[in-house]
Amino acid sequence: MVVIRGTKPTRAVLIALRRRIKVAQTGHELLKMKRDGLMVEFFEVLNKARTVRKELVDALIKAEQRLNIAKATEGTVTINSVAYALQKEPAIELSSRNIMGVVVPKITADSVQKKIFERGYGIIGTSSAIDEAADAYETLVDKVVIAAEVETVLIRLVKDIESTKRRVNALEFKVIPDIRDTIRFISFALEEMDRDSIVRLKKLKGKAQKRARAEEAKRAAEAVAAGVA
Amino acid sequence: MPVLRLPKFGKPVKYAYITGRVRAMKTKLIPGEMYQRMMAMDVSEIARYLEETQYKDEIDTLSKDYSGTELIEHATFANLAKIYGKLLAVSIDEPSFLILEYLRRWDIWNIKTILRGKFYGADETEIAKYLVPAGELNMEYLSELAKKESIQEVISALEGSDLAPALANYDGKSLAPIENALDKLYYFRMERAVGGTLSVGGGLLLKYVRKEIDIKNLITLFRMNKAGVEASIIQENLIPGGKLYEDLNRLAGQPFGEFLRSLEGYPFWSSISDIATPDIEAISRVEARLKAYLIRYAWALSNYHPLSILPVLGYMVSKETEVSNIRKIVRGKEAGLPAELIEEQVVVA
Numbered sequence: 001m002v003v004i005r006g007t008k009p010t011r012a013v014l015i016a017l018r019r020r021i022k023v024a025q026t027g028h029e030l031l032k033m034k035r036d037g038l039m040v041e042f043f044e045v046l047n048k049a050r051t052v053r054k055e056l057v058d059a060l061i062k063a064e065q066r067l068n069i070a071k072a073t074e075g076t077v078t079i080n081s082v083a084y085a086l087q088k089e090p091a092i093e094l095s096s097r098n099i100m101g102v103v104v105p106k107i108t109a110d111s112v113q114k115k116i117f118e119r120g121y122g123i124i125g126t127s128s129a130i131d132e133a134a135d136a137y138e139t140l141v142d143k144v145v146i147a148a149e150v151e152t153v154l155i156r157l158v159k160d161i162e163s164t165k166r167r168v169n170a171l172e173f174k175v176i177p178d179i180r181d182t183i184r185f186i187s188f189a190l191e192e193m194d195r196d197s198i199v200r201l202k203k204l205k206g207k208a209q210k211r212a213r214a215e216e217a218k219r220a221a222e223a224v225a226a227g228v229a
Numbered sequence: 230m231p232v233l234r235l236p237k238f239g240k241p242v243k244y245a246y247i248t249g250r251v252r253a254m255k256t257k258l259i260p261g262e263m264y265q266r267m268m269a270m271d272v273s274e275i276a277r278y279l280e281e282t283q284y285k286d287e288i289d290t291l292s293k294d295y296s297g298t299e300l301i302e303h304a305t306f307a308n309l310a311k312i313y314g315k316l317l318a319v320s321i322d323e324p325s326f327l328i329l330e331y332l333r334r335w336d337i338w339n340i341k342t343i344l345r346g347k348f349y350g351a352d353e354t355e356i357a358k359y360l361v362p363a364g365e366l367n368m369e370y371l372s373e374l375a376k377k378e379s380i381q382e383v384i385s386a387l388e389g390s391d392l393a394p395a396l397a398n399y400d401g402k403s404l405a406p407i408e409n410a411l412d413k414l415y416y417f418r419m420e421r422a423v424g425g426t427l428s429v430g431g432g433l434l435l436k437y438v439r440k441e442i443d444i445k446n447l448i449t450l451f452r453m454n455k456a457g458v459e460a461s462i463i464q465e466n467l468i469p470g471g472k473l474y475e476d477l478n479r480l481a482g483q484p485f486g487e488f489l490r491s492l493e494g495y496p497f498w499s500s501i502s503d504i505a506t507p508d509i510e511a512i513s514r515v516e517a518r519l520k521a522y523l524i525r526y527a528w529a530l531s532n533y534h535p536l537s538i539l540p541v542l543g544y545m546v547s548k549e550t551e552v553s554n555i556r557k558i559v560r561g562k563e564a565g566l567p568a569e570l571i572e573e574q575v576v577v578a
Contacts, residue, residue: 064564065564065566068560068561068564068565068566069511069513069564069566069570069574070513071560071564072556072557072560072561072564072566072571072574073513073517073553073557073574075302075306075553075556075560076299076302076560077302077303077306077358077359077361080358080359081341081342081345081346081359082345083349084342084345084346084348084349084351085345085348085349085404085405085408086349115456115458116452116453116456116458117405117453117458117462117466119405120348120403120404120405121345121404121405121408122341122404122405122406122407122408122409122411122412123405123409123449123452123453123466124408124409124412124413124445124449124466124468125337125338125341125408125409125411125412127448127513127516128448128451128452128511128512128513128515128516129513129516131452131456131512132511132512132513
């Protein structure tokens with residue numbers, strides 16, 4: 001039995017502890033539900049992350065291949081020259097959303113996918129291999145943004161599941177048993193104190209009765225002595 | 230469009246000397262069967278082989294700045310610029326004029342690179358790495374242009390030149406309009422210049438230039454129709470001129486399947502019919518076939534009149550194709566591209 005250190009075995013403390021154990025038990029239930037909910041969410045996000053990661057790898061392989069074809073057909077000299085003409089760089093916007101109390105980022109990218117004539121270079125003097133490489137890299141950037149969001153959500157969920165699990169375990173195996181033990185301890189102590197006071201009262205009562213009997217005997221003896229005289 | 234004042238040349242124009250020089254220079258080109266052997270070599274073996282060819286000097290000179298595929302690519306471009314410079318140096322009168330008009334594409338290329346570099350904010354040494362002085366403008370002039378602080382300064386420096394009208398429309402936001410204007414100006418000049426020659430072979434050269442414009446426009450249509458761009462925007466990107474301009478102009482903005490059906494029956498269709506399907510993923514394959522078709526057309530024309538500009542055109546196209554083939558093989562091998570893909574891109578006579 002582990003009693004919470006410094007606890008005074010009083011009725012007020014007992015009432016407070018009973019109230020506390022109710023809160024702890026409710027909290028425990030809620031945290032267990034949160035943990036289970038987060039786990040369900042985690043597996044959903046995990047599946048999504050797997051798909052997104054696969055798509056990302058595929059997009060990367062495709063983009064590299066397209067760039068290599070463009071390098072081969074047009075040469076790095078052309079590719080580097082054309083790359084200078086980039087008109088608008090993609091902008092990333094960060095906001096947040098809430099999944100069961102876990103704040104996760106929401107990443108949106110702007111100006112990633114461009115139309116063929118919006119890339120800044122002239123169409124006549126360039127080739128379709130460059131379009132295809134640019135297109136593949138734009139898709140890749142989109143996938144990177146999605147993967148960044150999904151994988152950050154996954155990391156945040158894992159961290160929160162860990163801490164929720166620790167809280168549930170602490171409540172289940174430490175806080176609630178300790179409070180329960182302390183309540184039991186205080187209950188025993190109070191019962192003991194009750195028994196003590198009953199004994200004390202009985203003893204006092206016995207003493208009082210003894211004293212009353214002695215006084216009565218004394219009064220009777222005095223009355224007998226007065227009659228004789 | 231500016232009016233091009235054509236120089237007047239006395240008749241008959243003598244092509245014997247320049248065609249003789251070209252015949253001699255042609256012997257130094259890499260033979261067609263060598264590409265197959267190069268496909269089986271690794272990059273260092275290809276570099277060693279190129280050291281035994283006319284690329285030796287450029288490889289030796291540039292080996293302190295570059296290595297591997299970078300070295301081969303820069304060396305082949307440097308050699309191309311040297312050879313074209315030599316062609317210009319050994320030609321006079323009309324051949325010189327026509328060669329220069331043809332090579333102005335490299336001036337346009339270099340001006341575009343400088344403008345792009347300035348747009349991006351690259352420094353002059355970085356920009357200089359990507360210049361190929363194979364046209365009229367030499368490296369010194371181009372380096373001076375690259376040293377300018379801004380695009381506006383580059384445009385100001387070119388004021389008074391033939392390129393000025395094309396550069397005047399710069400809106401400060403995108404280079405695409407002036408890049409297209411420069412390319413259109415090049416083809417406008419080329420068509421006018423070739424159209425003005427009365428020499429033997431001039432008509433066929435004009436046919437080639439028009440064919441090149443048609444192929445360029447066709448590639449633009451493939452790229453933009455596949456991307457679903459609206460007709461008016463595509464039409465802005467078509468080069469005026471060419472034999473099929475009106476026809477191609479009508480095909481702008483058509484649904485891709487319908488566009489492909491409309492191409493059936495044209496002379497170039499047989500070279501792309503097996504891969505030009507509505508579900509084609511990479512237009513670059515069609516582009517490679519169309520470019521190969523144009524190169525073969527130039528080679529076919531080059532044999533018509535031995536003492537005309539046509540063998541010179543054939544040589545210039547062959548030289549550019551050689552540089553391009555070497556780069557495709559080397560870059561393809563470096564990137565581990567499948568051999569069939571490299572073979573598809575390499576154009577051999």
